[in-house]
Amino acid sequence: MSKLLKIDGSHGEGGGQIVRSSLALSIVTGTPIVIEHIRAGRKKSGLMRQHLTAVKAAAKICDARTEGAAIGSKELTFLPNQVRAGDYEFKIGTAGSTMLVLQTVLPALLLADAKSTVALEGGTHNMHAPPFDFIDRAYLPLLRNMGPAVTAKLERPGFYPAGGGRVVFEITGSTSLKRLELTDRGKILARRACATVAKLPPEIASREIRTLQNKSQWNESCFHVEELDNSAGPGNIVTIELQSQHVTELFSGFGKLGVRAEQVAKNAWKECNRYIKADVPVGEHLADQLLLPMGLGAHFGGGGGVFRTLDLSQHSTTHIDVLNTFLDIDVQIEQRARDDCTVRIEASR
Numbered sequence: 001m002s003k004l005l006k007i008d009g010s011h012g013e014g015g016g017q018i019v020r021s022s023l024a025l026s027i028v029t030g031t032p033i034v035i036e037h038i039r040a041g042r043k044k045s046g047l048m049r050q051h052l053t054a055v056k057a058a059a060k061i062c063d064a065r066t067e068g069a070a071i072g073s074k075e076l077t078f079l080p081n082q083v084r085a086g087d088y089e090f091k092i093g094t095a096g097s098t099m100l101v102l103q104t105v106l107p108a109l110l111l112a113d114a115k116s117t118v119a120l121e122g123g124t125h126n127m128h129a130p131p132f133d134f135i136d137r138a139y140l141p142l143l144r145n146m147g148p149a150v151t152a153k154l155e156r157p158g159f160y161p162a163g164g165g166r167v168v169f170e171i172t173g174s175t176s177l178k179r180l181e182l183t184d185r186g187k188i189l190a191r192r193a194c195a196t197v198a199k200l201p202p203e204i205a206s207r208e209i210r211t212l213q214n215k216s217q218w219n220e221s222c223f224h225v226e227e228l229d230n231s232a233g234p235g236n237i238v239t240i241e242l243q244s245q246h247v248t249e250l251f252s253g254f255g256k257l258g259v260r261a262e263q264v265a266k267n268a269w270k271e272c273n274r275y276i277k278a279d280v281p282v283g284e285h286l287a288d289q290l291l292l293p294m295g296l297g298a299h300f301g302g303g304g305g306v307f308r309t310l311d312l313s314q315h316s317t318t319h320i321d322v323l324n325t326f327l328d329i330d331v332q333i334e335q336r337a338r339d340d341c342t343v344r345i346e347a348s349r
Contacts, residue, residue: 004077007035007325012318014041016051020104021292021319023058023078025326027108028296032079039074046072050096050122054104057090061105085114085173092122095163097129102169107292110148111300112173124158124165125237127254130285132157132167133239138250139289142182146293146303147174159198162233177297180290180305183342185281186245191216193240194224195265197255198231204261208238208253211265215273236261238268247281274310278339282309287343288316291323294345299327304345311339 007022016039026033039045047055047070055069055076061084067077090101098120109116125131130139136152143150149172158165193212195205205225213223228235236255241248253268255261275283282290287309297303312320312333320331332344 005031005033007033008037009035010037010040012321013314015039016100017315017319018322019051020054020100021322023054023104024107024292026078027058027062027080027083028111029326030080031326034075034077036075038076046074049094050092050100053090053092053096054101057101057105060088061108083108083112085109085112085116087117089119095123095158095160097126098122098124098165098167099130099132099135107296109171110173110177110293116171118169118171119166121166122158123160123163124154124167125235126160131237131252134250134252137241138248138286141248142180142290143293146177146180146297148172157198157228157231159231159233159235164232176300177293177303179297179303180294182247182281182307185247185279188242188244190243191218191222193222194226195238196226196228197236198228199234200236202227204236204255207261208265211262212269215269236264238265240268240272249275249283249286278310280308280310280340282307284310284313287312288319291316291319295323295327295329298329298345298347301347304347306342306344308340308342310341312341
């Protein structure tokens, strides 16, 4: 067995991203790892249930051996084997984010030589995690441009704290990930804002829409209210979608007890407006999502690429450090101006 690669889970932002990306990269590169000080940067350190589900999912798709795979564990050993495409189903058992579990298994299945189906149950629209809408409409189209065929279906929404959502992803892998270049947003072709409520008064959504109308001054046809009746519990999300020539971006605000509907809408608009003013193609969260597949593309040859984005978050800089630990790549960051940063990912020379 190869020597264990040690990963410091307290590095940088010290959260679950280090666990998820390390597992994904361990599988793809065949590198055995031990992750120490897991989530040391969080109030509750160690593996939570959604992280444990990610560990089990990662182990399942490559028949890995693990040590320390338990709730609260602060150290995990992961010994990967060969990736197996197939039909998988993973249940978090709480409202933990299904999208974050997906992050762990998707990279390996993107490079698998057959079709896979991944069904996930838990939260689909979570604070501090990409909602399903973002993955489906902003992230996956760019992945498809890189070669793999990935489709997503929301069968049932799941909001915190009830959870109970279900999503299904169909993945047809590619032997390599093509180069991606996003240096220009192009003209904004369409704008759409939606306020969604599940088992809550529709007036909440109406107030959110009025706030967005006042802030944006967009045409009335851009705004929509959506009422869901198939969720396990109550929930509220505001999404703002900008479809441009070269990229689609999506921004969100989540309803929360004690937070007025108007503030939820303002939170989403603040993020969207920052992106509009910066005139870059890639927003803060999409930048973080693109790093891993572009890194894999560069490492395995022919891929990588370049994108312009806002100031990189600590989440993203920590992510880059993890990529550099596993992959033979060169990541260059050029800060052109405030909220105008160019990230270039190439194979090491």
